[in-house]
Amino acid sequence: xxxxxxxxxxxxxxxxxxxxxxxxxxxxxxxxxxxxxxxxxxxxxxxxxxxxxxxxxxxxxxxxxxxxxxxxxxxxxxxxxxxxxxxxxxxxxxxxxxxxxxxxxxxxxxxxxxxxxxxxxxxxxxxxxxxxxxxxxxxxxxxxxxxxxxxxxxxxxxxxxxxxxxxxxxxxxxxxxxxxxxxxxxxxxxxxxxxxxxxxxxxxxxxxxxxxxxxxxxxxxxxxxxxxxxxxxxxxxxxxxxxxxxxxxxxxxxxxxxxxxxxxxxxxxxxxxxxxxxxxxxxxxxxxxxxxxxxxxxxxxxxxxxxxxxxxxxxxxxxxxxxxxxxxxxxxxxxxxxxxxxxxxxxxxxxxxxxxxxxxxxxxxxxxxxxxxxxxxxxxxxxxxxxxxxxxxxxxxxxxxxxxxxxxxxxxxxxxxxxxxxxxxxxxxxxxxxxxxxxxxxxxxxxxxxxx
Amino acid sequence: xxxxxxxxxxxxxxxxxxxxxxxxxxxxxxxxxxxxxxxxxxxxxxxxxxxxxxxxxxxxxxxxxxxxxxxxxxxxxxxxxxxxxxxxxxxxxxxxxxxxxxxxxxxxxxxxxxxxxxxxxxxxxxxxxxxxxxxxxxxxxxxxxxxxxxxxxxxxxxxxxxxxxxx
Amino acid sequence: xxxxxxxxxxxxxxxxxxxxxxxxxxxxxxxxxxxxxxxxxxxxxxxxxxxxxxxxxxxxxxxxxxxxxxxxxxxxxxxxxxxxxxxxxxxxxxxxxxxxxxxxxxxxxxxxxxxxxxxxxxxxxxxxxxxxxxxxxxxxxxxxxxxxxxxxxxxxxxxxxxxxxxxxxxxxxxxxxxxxxxxxxxxxxxxx
Numbered sequence: 001x002x003x004x005x006x007x008x009x010x011x012x013x014x015x016x017x018x019x020x021x022x023x024x025x026x027x028x029x030x031x032x033x034x035x036x037x038x039x040x041x042x043x044x045x046x047x048x049x050x051x052x053x054x055x056x057x058x059x060x061x062x063x064x065x066x067x068x069x070x071x072x073x074x075x076x077x078x079x080x081x082x083x084x085x086x087x088x089x090x091x092x093x094x095x096x097x098x099x100x101x102x103x104x105x106x107x108x109x110x111x112x113x114x115x116x117x118x119x120x121x122x123x124x125x126x127x128x129x130x131x132x133x134x135x136x137x138x139x140x141x142x143x144x145x146x147x148x149x150x151x152x153x154x155x156x157x158x159x160x161x162x163x164x165x166x167x168x169x170x171x172x173x174x175x176x177x178x179x180x181x182x183x184x185x186x187x188x189x190x191x192x193x194x195x196x197x198x199x200x201x202x203x204x205x206x207x208x209x210x211x212x213x214x215x216x217x218x219x220x221x222x223x224x225x226x227x228x229x230x231x232x233x234x235x236x237x238x239x240x241x242x243x244x245x246x247x248x249x250x251x252x253x254x255x256x257x258x259x260x261x262x263x264x265x266x267x268x269x270x271x272x273x274x275x276x277x278x279x280x281x282x283x284x285x286x287x288x289x290x291x292x293x294x295x296x297x298x299x300x301x302x303x304x305x306x307x308x309x310x311x312x313x314x315x316x317x318x319x320x321x322x323x324x325x326x327x328x329x330x331x332x333x334x335x336x337x338x339x340x341x342x343x344x345x346x347x348x349x350x351x352x353x354x355x356x357x358x359x360x361x362x363x364x365x366x367x368x369x370x371x372x373x374x375x376x377x378x379x380x381x382x383x384x385x386x387x388x389x390x391x392x393x394x395x396x397x398x399x400x401x402x403x404x405x406x407x408x409x410x411x412x413x414x415x416x417x418x419x420x421x422x423x424x425x426x427x428x429x430x431x432x433x434x435x436x437x438x439x440x441x442x443x444x445x446x447x448x449x450x451x452x
Numbered sequence: 453x454x455x456x457x458x459x460x461x462x463x464x465x466x467x468x469x470x471x472x473x474x475x476x477x478x479x480x481x482x483x484x485x486x487x488x489x490x491x492x493x494x495x496x497x498x499x500x501x502x503x504x505x506x507x508x509x510x511x512x513x514x515x516x517x518x519x520x521x522x523x524x525x526x527x528x529x530x531x532x533x534x535x536x537x538x539x540x541x542x543x544x545x546x547x548x549x550x551x552x553x554x555x556x557x558x559x560x561x562x563x564x565x566x567x568x569x570x571x572x573x574x575x576x577x578x579x580x581x582x583x584x585x586x587x588x589x590x591x592x593x594x595x596x597x598x599x600x601x602x603x604x605x606x607x608x609x610x611x612x613x614x615x616x617x618x619x
Numbered sequence: 620x621x622x623x624x625x626x627x628x629x630x631x632x633x634x635x636x637x638x639x640x641x642x643x644x645x646x647x648x649x650x651x652x653x654x655x656x657x658x659x660x661x662x663x664x665x666x667x668x669x670x671x672x673x674x675x676x677x678x679x680x681x682x683x684x685x686x687x688x689x690x691x692x693x694x695x696x697x698x699x700x701x702x703x704x705x706x707x708x709x710x711x712x713x714x715x716x717x718x719x720x721x722x723x724x725x726x727x728x729x730x731x732x733x734x735x736x737x738x739x740x741x742x743x744x745x746x747x748x749x750x751x752x753x754x755x756x757x758x759x760x761x762x763x764x765x766x767x768x769x770x771x772x773x774x775x776x777x778x779x780x781x782x783x784x785x786x787x788x789x790x791x792x793x794x795x796x797x798x799x800x801x802x803x804x805x806x807x808x809x810x811x
Contacts, residue, residue: 225758
């Protein structure tokens, strides 16, 4: 029933638009944000994003705990690929100090970073697929992620929050037999990727939901400061590993996949291809890595238990133990005096001594004291540096300012998904509500990194 | 108690407790890194479905166990309280990860130092993040509590805390 | 040390540049605040520079620089622990900007020429306001909101300057050096 209407503003009950609040606690598996969208039927007219629900004060804490103490906090930034954050922070502080680690240490860091990157992409693609209904793909990818986490646990001792890198090196060397389990894990990952590809890439439902949704052009993406697979899917080719190479990335052969349209399907394809390239990087690195120390008694070929070593030494049988390394507790494995040359910089003011020296001679004890005791510690010269690495979401940069004391003066993380989330209103405007799910999934928002 | 338990009512309580503990509908309130280990526990390798807790219900009205997974900041705390209030009795709360137990190592302006200052907690699972085996152990302790709830009616009381802690 | 970008900026705007350095290879230019928007536009549009990516906007509070309390273990013997300059530097850092409490730091990157530049703008405590770069880069929006939230530095011309990481009832600016690290302002629950 129409009454005669003059040209006046519609009252509230006649307004077409509806405001819908999504979050902060919402079923999408990615993280806590609040999306307030204005809807006209199913179409989104305007979206507003509110973040900060996981702000944990990383930057304030890192001014309190010393340079090496920041490393566990960096693990929890992008918690699906923690080694990349560790490596970025440690390389920034090493740039500030003006030192560089041995080559084997670079290779170890690169291998573990790439394994972390594969884990991150598996989680992202798996969670996106699950939210679109493909629950099986999620289970397969998490199974593949478990085999990668077993690898990481073999090297670092922890599955996820590893705190593996130190300023000036890494915690311990790779175990002797790393290449075998690594090859098996990659076989498993490749099998899972092939299966997921078969299940998703030409699946009518998946393609219809991902094609053409969440599109952004390359100029807009660059204007928002977006980097990483999100930017590469739009066609702009920027990868920190290729354009500003660090560690040993310039010596390893790999390609950077670049998309064309910048929609969700391209992002999915770019991430799938990046996983394959990361595996290629790790295999090339394991071939080229300079050899580490031999860990066994040259005569018997067996490692020697520490108690037996002490007994033999007391009996005077030095020749039978010289050149061998003692079997130590699992947390100290790979960190013996023999391996220190491969995993740590040779600078006494930066890296802790091996335990044989810390307990064995006075110079080691002094080095341990000067690095560990409150008030002393790792003290870089005054200065400021910025060091970017390629995180799983884009350019992860660390800006470190030092005032010469043992605590960092300012540590700033340039979070890659912050820029992507600031573009989310633009990505969502004009789409339907159902498109929020794949778009938000392919943004790969990690709360720890976004809110720090 | 008002009437002493008889044979039939104790058996009935045990049966109801058995049914409740093996059909847990969890609300995974996932915020941070512990969410990754929660995912690992819930997926096929460390299957939590064999304990009957495999179906997450993403609405507080339909859930009975609130898994608080990951750090709760002060900005998020009112939301958590609201979700807890929206759940219907009987409900249990699991504090997953040390950030929810005591605040973890984020002793700063932004973090709630332990969610038990806001809502009552039944099982604390420490760890940063806890291994899936620890999560399953915590889940089994929760199941014991659920079994026990029917007969004893005891629930976790929020610990009395002073208004202001001296730091 | 490569100083081509510093030369390009100082040749074009000699009045704006107050200091430059290339500590550890990072080219850095310290500016006077009034020239910020002009120089940013120059950096973006000049064909030799083409810095199309605004990487980061952040701020540093220099009020506690060099004053961290280091405990003296053997106080009775008079041995104190001082900040160390033992790791030598041939090209030392010039130090924080004088007379200004804050410095807002911008990092730029050019995808065409693959070079980076850092701009440092000293902001005194009495006048914490700068021009916003949102007309040039859309990403500056959220980055400047974060600087406002954490440090209290305003950006004139910003479309939506409100808190982004903290809640709006929070009082104070957490990353300033005079804000104690565990001073909590809870919305619900006890002050713990």
